[in-house]
Amino acid sequence: MKGHLDFLLLAAIAREPRHGYAVAEAIRESSDGAIDLAEGTVYPALYRLEGAGLLSSSWKTVGGRRRRIYRLTRRGRRRLEQERNEWTAFTNAVQAVTT
Amino acid sequence: MKGHLDFLLLAAIAREPRHGYAVAEAIRESSDGAIDLAEGTVYPALYRLEGAGLLSSSWKTVGGRRRRIYRLTRRGRRRLEQERNEWTAFTNAVQAVTT
DNA sequence: CACTAGGCATAGCGACGCTAGGTGTCAAGC
């Protein structure tokens, strides 16, 4: 999943604010199981994205379980658009080479 | 370019047998500069693919310069098809998550 | 009570590709 992780995470959170576990779940489900991120992949990445100012987080307790809810910052939204453009350019390039 | 390198190399050589330098050049040109592989990326990868039985190579001297020409083996062709399928599945999955 | 699902966190490893350096030929320009 190398190199495209941030794009996936940002996109999943852009749909609606989520906590880490739910992000992984959402990605797994909307990709029909094709993309199944380990927790050890998701949590450090979210932490990093927050450190980079692309996400902000807040704690919420639901049914005795604490959740860290992430949402996109303005910079995060901009980054997502950029990631989307890069993704398009990348797939077009690969397509051009491999057809 | 992580994870997709083999696909690109196999596809470029599948079009026609090439030597390392020409492979990088072909990929750069057909991707319109978007994918520009360093030689330190290409040569070890070709060597690895040959070791895996997906490519075979032969030396040729053209104008005093020696070239190592690579071509796909039968296994290489099969692998290319597999890579193509995986690429399609992967892009579909990312598309599903990010739209 | 044990087990599963939900939920967060992180140390450490391994894969992978790139950086940076090296060798050598040939053609063109000063």
Next chain:
DNA sequence: GCTTGACACCTAGCGTCGCTATGCCTAGTG
């Protein structure tokens, strides 16, 4: 004749990045 740049190959070593493995905690279910 010397330098520069394109052509062509090769490799040691590094850095990034994501995943494995593990630990901790709560709530619900058989």
